[in-house]
Amino acid sequence: MKVTDLSIPESVKEIIIRSGIVELYPPQEEAIKAGALEGRNLVLASPTASGKTLVAEFCALRHILEKNGKVVYLTPLRALANEKFDEFKKYTAISKADGKRIRIGISTGDFDSTDAWLERYDIIITTNEKADSLLRHRAKWMDEISLIVADEVHLLNEAERGPTLEVVLARLMQINPDMQILALSATINNVEEIAGWIKADHVTTEWRPVLLKEGTFLHEEIQYKDGDARKIEKNSTNSTINLALNTVKIGGQALIFASTRKNAVAAAKKVAGEMAVVLSKPARRSLEHEAEKILAAGERTRISESLAELVRCGTAFHHAGLGGGHRRIIEDSFRQGKIKVLTATPTLAFGVNLPARTVIIQDYRRYEPGYGYYPISVLEYKQMAGRAGRPKYDKVGEAILIAKTADEADYLMESYILANPERIWSRLAVERIMRSHVLATIAADFAHTERGIYDFFGRTFYAYQYDVDAIKSIIAKILKYLYDEEMIDVSGENILATKFGKRVSELYIDPVSGVIIRDAFRQTPAYLTELSLLQMIAHTPDMGPILRPYSQELDEIAVFMEEHREEFLVDVSDEWEDRIAYEQYLGEVKTAMVLKAWIEERSEDEIIEKFRVQPGDLYRAIENAKWLLHATHELAVLFSRKQVLPQANELLERVEKGVRKELLPIVRLEGVGRIRGRILYNSGYKTIEDIKVAKLDDLTNLPLIGPRLARKIKEQVGGYVKKQAWEKLEEEEWKQKALTEY
Numbered sequence: 169m170k171v172t173d174l175s176i177p178e179s180v181k182e183i184i185i186r187s188g189i190v191e192l193y194p195p196q197e198e199a200i201k202a203g204a205l206e207g208r209n210l211v212l213a214s215p216t217a218s219g220k221t222l223v224a225e226f227c228a229l230r231h232i233l234e235k236n237g238k239v240v241y242l243t244p245l246r247a248l249a250n251e252k253f254d255e256f257k258k259y260t261a262i263s264k265a266d267g268k269r270i271r272i273g274i275s276t277g278d279f280d281s282t283d284a285w286l287e288r289y290d291i292i293i294t295t296n297e298k299a300d301s302l303l304r305h306r307a308k309w310m311d312e313i314s315l316i317v318a319d320e321v322h323l324l325n326e327a328e329r330g331p332t333l334e335v336v337l338a339r340l341m342q343i344n345p346d347m348q349i350l351a352l353s354a355t356i357n358n359v360e361e362i363a364g365w366i367k368a369d370h371v372t373t374e375w376r377p378v379l380l381k382e383g384t385f386l387h388e389e390i391q392y393k394d395g396d397a398r399k400i401e402k403n404s405t406n407s408t409i410n411l412a413l414n415t416v417k418i419g420g421q422a423l424i425f426a427s428t429r430k431n432a433v434a435a436a437k438k439v440a441g442e443m444a445v446v447l448s449k450p451a452r453r454s455l456e457h458e459a460e461k462i463l464a465a466g467e468r469t470r471i472s473e474s475l476a477e478l479v480r481c482g483t484a485f486h487h488a489g490l491g492g493g494h495r496r497i498i499e500d501s502f503r504q505g506k507i508k509v510l511t512a513t514p515t516l517a518f519g520v521n522l523p524a525r526t527v528i529i530q531d532y533r534r535y536e537p538g539y540g541y542y543p544i545s546v547l548e549y550k551q552m553a554g555r556a557g558r559p560k561y562d563k564v565g566e567a568i569l570i571a572k573t574a575d576e577a578d579y580l581m582e583s584y585i586l587a588n589p590e591r592i593w594s595r596l597a598v599e600r601i602m603r604s605h606v607l608a609t610i611a612a613d614f615a616h617t618e619r620g621i622y623d624f625f626g627r628t629f630y631a632y633q634y635d636v637d638a639i640k641s642i643i644a645k646i647l648k649y650l651y652d653e654e655m656i657d658v659s660g661e662n663i664l665a666t667k668f669g670k671r672v673s674e675l676y677i678d679p680v681s682g683v684i685i686r687d688a689f690r691q692t693p694a695y696l697t698e699l700s701l702l703q704m705i706a707h708t709p710d711m712g713p714i715l716r717p718y719s720q721e722l723d724e725i726a727v728f729m730e731e732h733r734e735e736f737l738v739d740v741s742d743e744w745e746d747r748i749a750y751e752q753y754l755g756e757v758k759t760a761m762v763l764k765a766w767i768e769e770r771s772e773d774e775i776i777e778k779f780r781v782q783p784g785d786l787y788r789a790i791e792n793a794k795w796l797l798h799a800t801h802e803l804a805v806l807f808s809r810k811q812v813l814p815q816a817n818e819l820l821e822r823v824e825k826g827v828r829k830e831l832l833p834i835v836r837l838e839g840v841g842r843i844r845g846r847i848l849y850n851s852g853y854k855t856i857e858d859i860k861v862a863k864l865d866d867l868t869n870l871p872l873i874g875p876r877l878a879r880k881i882k883e884q885v886g887g888y889v890k891k892q893a894w895e896k897l898e899e900e901e902w903k904q905k906a907l908t909e910y
């Protein structure tokens with residue numbers, strides 16, 4: 169079937185053909201035949217790289233152009249949302265019936281808002297979590313969704329994030345019974361069950377556009393699943409390095425999956441040491457440029473320096489410990505073929521299109537604290553393997569599992585390469601996870617009686633697979649908790665959310681966090697300091713995984729705790745009564761200490777060194793702290809705790825900017841962050857007024873403040889600048905530019 173044969177608007181066909189797609193892939197054809205374009209619900213389960221997104225594109229454009237519809241595209245990862253946003257952008261050239269251009273929106277951040285502006289968009293790309301929060305606010309435009317695309321729907325099986333997706337789909341089905349659902353998935357064992365749940369047909373294929381050769385690697389030999397074998401030149405004693413170098417030598421790029429961040433970094437370092445022989449001079453020059461970009465993005469730290477050093481050797485690592493800016497540079501640079509070997513944790517395992525001719529899976533086991541080692545699922549293996557051999561980039565791909573013994577090689581062949589992916593099971597029935605969904609069901613008016621709540625949960629995938637009776641006892645327990653904590657009220661048959669319950673639900677925080685914050689307000693510590701609030705939010709479950717203290721640090725934390733005990737809003741657990749709770753507590757105090765160091769303007773590098781945290785963890789702690797301080801502020805409004813308000817507000821801003829209080833007025837200027845703000849301040853520009861009267865030249869002469877920024881700053885404060893001064897500046901800028909280009 170050709171694109172021209174499709175019953176979709178001509179303007180859409182033109183754009184698709186222009187992007188290089190003329191003929192449909194067989195899975196796409198089957199999806200069309202199954203009625204995807206006629207609005208039928210469909211689960212498309214098809215191998216990696218088989219072009220599932222395009223089916224969603226066809227359906228989306230048909231909804232918008234022919235049915236005046238609205239489309240939401242759900243993805244599990246921000247990185248994938250960004251990639252899809254870039255892919256959909258090409259359609260903004262098309263005009264709709266009302267003459268307006270198609271508008272594509274992306275919304276992945278800020279959980280406490282209805283994002284009313286999204287109403288204007290035709291296609292909205294978002295993460296499952298963001299969609300969940302929008303539903304809690306009952307964003308009005310969500311009632312108008314006519315097509316929902318659930319990408320990577322096998323995620324239902326994931327313990328932490330599956331339930332969110334499940335609840336989002338159940339709620340959307342409830343409020344929009346006529347909406348079309350298109351679920352995209354890797355090949356899984358019980359597609360028909362997911363299809364049964366969402367009342368869909370299903371299409372399953374085994375077709376892949378690019379040959380993916382899967383195999384194991386032992387004693388410098390790849391053993392493929394079809395019986396073929398291939399020897400690899402031995403350059404070092406390390407199998408991963410030999411495989412990666414071999415790929416680069418024949419003109420390809422390699423992606424190595426490691427089980428931990430530490431292993432990913434170590435592998436990148438080893439590979440980098442061997443890359444000199446395979447890099448040409450021009451390649452090295454362009455890598456030098458990429459390395460400079462890494463150093464220029466954000467503060468300079470030991471991590472950005474070591475990353476830049478690796479990039480100079482055509483290698484890099486990618487994991488959640490890196491900041492978003494660095495991750496994007498690395499992704500782009502790998503996409504452009506500059507970085508040849510990339511090591512990653514599973515952050516790159518799902519959905520993304522990358523030019524990896526060879527995927528190397530170093531370790532099929534994963535470690536979880538308190539749980540030990542466990543082998544990854546076949547599904548996850550297939551996802552990682554599927555990053556190799558993407559049609560845009562390669563004619564053939566290889567996915568290789570490293571084995572250490574002959575037995576292990578057999579095991580890997582049997583249990584992964586030749587194995588069928590697992591069944592998908594709902595993970596909803598966990599009290600900790602259901603708590604906020606039960607509250608949201610009541611608070612956002614999805615149900616008003618116990619029966620209604622059971623009815624709603626009766627529509628979930630869990631109830632489809634098991635039986636709603638199986639979770640009734642969990643729901644009853646949660647209702648009791650919410651009642652005892654005054655988040656819900658009961659009158660006869662009716663259950664209603666109190667103002668507290670409603671606000672907690674909208675703020676998208678765990679009810680337990682809401683209770684911690686409320687109870688803290690009731691405490692009157694000797695003095696309420698910034699640390700009081702930081703320690704309180706660090707204690708909430710929404711702060712995320714705690715920053716684990718290392719052993720040499722324990723004494724220092726304990727001393728800090730003693731010194732500041734009077735400021736704390738949450739009681740210290742007794743070391744001897746409950747050792748586990750005590751250690752958890754130390755971790756929370758460490759999180760508070762890290763945030764305190766951040767707002768006291770300790771440099772990122774100092775924080776990394778002192779606390780042994782990585783930038784990504786620091787940024788996540790900052791993000792979560794902002795969100796929880798916002799929640800604190802809102803709950804303080806609700807409970808009329810006036811003394812907390814200014815403090816919560818100020819602290820929120822300081823955490824956002826990473827500065828001491830005195831810097832706040834000047835870092836509000838665009839282009840002035842914590843470092844430049846400090847430079848200005850220490851040079852005597854302490855207020856907006858100081859900057860207003862400053863001479864342009866004087867600003868320009870400060871370190872890290874070039875002519876362009878100086879001008880931007882002056883424009884913002886409204887200080888008068890003479891025409892000659894502008895002209896002189898422009899000339900200087902021009903000269904500088906000429907110099908750097910030379």
Ligand SMILES: Nc1ncnc2c1ncn2[C@@H]1O[C@H](COP(=O)(O)OP(=O)(O)OP(=O)(O)O)[C@@H](O)[C@H]1O
Nearest residue numbers: 189191192193216217218219220221222519559560
């Ligand atoms: N009919 C086609 N002809 C040529 N290229 C195509 C066609 N359909 C899709 N592609 C290209 O194939 C690549 C892979 O598509 P896509 O990302 O949709 O795969 P997928 O099935 O979603 O894989 P994954 O399961 O890994 O997410 C994209 O680069 C896309 O542009």
Ligand SMILES: [Mg+2]
Nearest residue numbers: 220221319519
């Ligand atoms: Mg995909």
